[in-house]
Every structure is written in structure tokens, then in C-alpha cells.
Amino acid sequence: MGTMIEALLGLQSVERQLTHVKSRLRIRKNAVPAQERRIQQLRQDHDALHAKSTDLRKSADRLELDLRQRDQEVAKDRNALNTAKTNKEYATLLTHINTIKADNSKLEEQVLKILQEVDVIKAEAAKLQEQINAEEARLAEVTKTSKDEIDRLTTMLDDLNAKRDEAAQKVPQEALRTFERVASTYDGEAMAVIEVHGKRPPFDYVCGGCFMALNAEHVNALRVRDEIRTCNNCGRILYVEPQGQESRSR
Template sequence: MRSKLRTQEYAVAAQQRKIDQAREEWTKLHDTHMEKRKGTDRLELDLAEKEELVAKMRTALNSARTNKEYAAILTRINTIKADNAKIEEGALKLMQEADVLKAEVDQAQQTLQAEEERLQKVKQTSAEEIAKLTTILGELTAKQEQAANRVSPEARYAFQRVAEKYDGEAMAVIEAQGEKPPHTYVCGGCFMGLNAEHRNALQVRDEIRTCDNCGRILYLQEQAEQMPAG
């Protein structure tokens, strides 16, 4: 029962980890996308400044006084235009990469939102299940305390020791294998074979018998069914 409680608590923690991973992925993609956008903006600003410079130099070209001066200005214009072509190519590449990243960012955002919605459902389901299991555990604990008053300190200690090892599942029924005698017997906890001596002893004596393999306290189903309720 306690393991079931922990399972519900782990479910919430596991879903929260999924959200953390989804948020980390979204943040990484978003930051990369923004860097691409900023890079595009810087290139476009650089391109605009150079185009403005070309326009000014064209004006200067018209007022050149000598062929040498005219040739120098023209060479400078052509050099800047060649640089601008490279800048435009780089800006276009960054824009395309930014567009691809934007689609990935949107997808990551949808994934994050879906995981957050699932967390709310998991929390609600787990809260309901935890409340139910807590109630059942309380009832079982009360019954265990009542039963403990009817057994010897030795039996109580043995039960608690095994219960700590197996998360409260301290007892195991002796299961008979085969339709007809002679039956073989197994432990209902670990499903390993048992010596028939365990069953024979419990049929005639009120004593503690434990599985030779897992150590769980053995009992007979017919004896459990004869026990008074509560």
C-alpha cells in the first residue's frame, strides 16, 4: 500500500521532470532563434548604412573633377556593392535559419503546454488516489494494531521485520500446484518451491513458518478464511 502511495507521488514528480525538460528545450530553441533574428537585424542595418554610403558616393561621382578621382570613387562603389551582395546573402541565410527555428520554437511551445496540462490531470488523479490510499492505509494500520494485540511479541517482531523488508507485504500464502495429490507447494510471495513440511506444520500447530527463499511469513488460505473479520 505504501508503495502505491509512493507511485502516485512519483507520477507527479516524473511529470514535472518532463515539463522541466520541455521548458529547457523551448528556452534553448527560443534563445537560438532570437540570436538569429538579432544577427539578421545587424546585417540589415549594416546593409542599409552601406547602401546610404553608395548613394552619397554616386553623388560624389557626378562631381568628380578628374578621371583619376572618378575611377577611385567608382572602384570604391563597386567594392561596397560586392560587400553588400555578401551581406545580403548572409542575411538571407540567417532569415531562413530563423524561420526554421521559429517553427521548432512553436512546436516546443505546444509540447510544453501539453505537458503542463497533463501535469494538472496527473496532480488531480494522484490527489484523489492518494486520499483513497491514505484512508485504506489508515484502516489497515488500525486493523494491524488490533491484530497485533492478539499475537505474541515474537510473532509481532517477526512480522514487523519482514514487513519493513517488503514494504508491508510480510505474509505469503502457501499455494498448491497440481490438480491431484501429491501436490507441490510454492510461496505466494516469491513463487519459489516450498517443502511440504511447512504446510503440514501449519495445519497442526500455531507457529511461525517462513519461506526458505524470501523470508515472508507463510499462512494457509483456508486458515485465513476462517479468521474473524475486523
């Protein structure tokens, strides 16, 4: 293997670690805001339940007030019964009393239903509050561990960036530009090994990056020359492993 290809593979190895650490750092940095968003959503749900139960409670209070007024009306009519002067007057009062009492029993049922609904909502809200408490405890934990982990990953990243610069210095300018262009397309994976398929000649060659067939010319050239050859399909920089250690299909 030529020195340039070897330098590129060294760079590839550091680049791969960099990609990995960067992705872990991204996930870590997002952990706290993600947990905060989760809690905020739960709080909104909890507040909505609370508002709903307050509204229901108010409407139950209004109905109860109404009921009391109607009860007073009934009491008044009852007193009037005693002083009724005619049968007609008496009958009218009695009808009025019975109508109100029938209405009142409907109202009482309505109030009861509302209060039952309030109880259900309150239980739901209490369960949600428990969940919020648990998520808040988790947030405290995530915040603490994230800080340590972010510090650790940042140190690793600085270290790898230094290693990357060192590895890049060993690669000729033009090859480096090609590497960086391809690496940016494939998330840091710019190199592809040429896989050798078949038990005896003529072998088939396949790009280890995209698995498309490759011309034998690439292999023949790379065995004798230290040069940049890219896959015609995916554009990755091709390399061959030393003879005897090739990536063979089984």
C-alpha cells in the same frame, strides 16, 4: 490450520492491501510535481529558442545597418564619379563601387539566411508554446483529481492501519516480530504457502514465495502444530492449506 497461522494470514491480507494503497498514494502525491517538472522543462526549452531567435535577429539588424552604410558609401562614390578629374580617379572610384556592391550582395544573402532561420525557430517556439498550454491544462486537471484521490486514499490508509492494529493484536508477540521483520524485506509479503507437487506420494514440496524445494518435515510439523516455520532459503513464514485444498502443480 492453527489459530496463530490463521491470525498471521489475516494480518498478511491487511498488510498486502496497505502496501497497495501506500504505493498508489505515493504515485498520486508525485503526479503534480512530476507534471510541474515537465512544464518547467518545456518552458526552459521555449526560453532558449526565444533567446536564440533574439540573438539572430540582432545580428541580422547589425548586418542591415552595415548594408545601409555601404549603400550610402556607394551613393557618395557615384556623385564623386561625376566630378572625377582624371581617368585614374574615375577608375579607382568605379572599382571601389563594384567591390562594395559585390560585398553587399553577399551580405544580403547572409541576412536572408539568418531571417529564414529566425522563422524556423519562431515556428518551433510556437509549437512548444502550444504544448506548454496543453500541459498546463493537464496540470490543472491532475491537481484537481489528485486532491480528491489523495483524500480518498488517505481515508483508506487510516482505515487499513486501524484494521492492521486489530489483526496484529491477534498474533502472539514473538510471531508478530518475525512477521514484521520478514514483511519489511518482502514489501509486506511475509507469508508463503507450501506448494505440493506430484500426483501421488512421495510428494515434492516447494516454497510459494521463492519456489525452492522444501523438506517434508515442514509440512508434517505444520499439519499437527501451530508454529512458526520459515523457508530455509527466503525466510518467509510457511503455512499449509487444509488437506484437500493444497496448492498443487498441474
